[in-house]
Amino acid sequence: MPRTDAPGTDVAVVDLTGVSVRYGPAGQPVTALEGVDLRIRAGEFVVLVGPSGCGKTSLLRVVAGFERPAAGTALVRGAVPRPGAAAGVVFQQPRLFPWRTVGGNLGFALGRLGVPRAERADRIAELLDRVGLPGTADRRTWELSGGQQQRVALARALAAEPGLLLMDEPFAALDALTRERLQEEVRTLAGRLGTTVLFVTHSAEEAVLLGSRVLVMAADPGRVVAELPIGLDRSPDTDVSALRASPEFARLRGRLTRTMRG
């Protein structure tokens, strides 16, 4: 597999070289990732697709600083990533504090970011609007559906307006309409703020809609086997409905689907 360098010479936000991840006892390790090279430049929206167990979450965990590679090097903006410092993360599961309300979860995150107490309520309301959950600040997180909880987790990640956003199948549990709405929200937001995003999905449609390029992974051992640049217009004010209906969109989705089938 050639290096997945993007054109241009900007400093890489994410720079993985020969990264391997192994789990389990030293005698019988499970190789989740083997020799992954990945460079992501500022403002790129890179999507990972691949079968269950091919190491997508493991790769995100390395970039987030939760996992140290067994071999190779992982750098985020030139430094070894540390949890919490490197990026905003939306996991496959929402991981909210169950003893706090929705607003309490967001307020906690804002507090850690140094947002003064007096400003937090407004910021919380604005974030909840953004993810389509207005007026839910006083709800208990366990009163929300799984998809609603995931939207709170997204709001929490957006609170920091992070330069790097790592998202692990964030919309998998949502109904189709909410999913489309949030796809458009993330697309617009990333475009407007110039956020660098590494995003995992099983959906070719989602990958083509969001990605500036898509990396296709395979399992045993987990590795990147193909790369598909997506040349669609990514400006924040694109008409997304027209884009979804365009022949170019269908062509890219078809091509990615065929690549994913291998």
Ligand SMILES: Nc1ncnc2c1ncn2[C@@H]1O[C@H](COP(=O)(O)OP(=O)(O)OP(=O)(O)O)[C@@H](O)[C@H]1O
């Ligand atoms: N903590 C762990 N301990 C042992 N093995 C693990 C651990 N986490 C992941 N693995 C194994 O590593 C491999 C890659 O797992 P990973 O979660 O990265 O895959 P994935 O591509 O995210 O899959 P999915 O699409 O199902 O979320 C799998 O074989 C998995 O069983």
Ligand SMILES: [Mg+2]
């Ligand atoms: Mg996973």
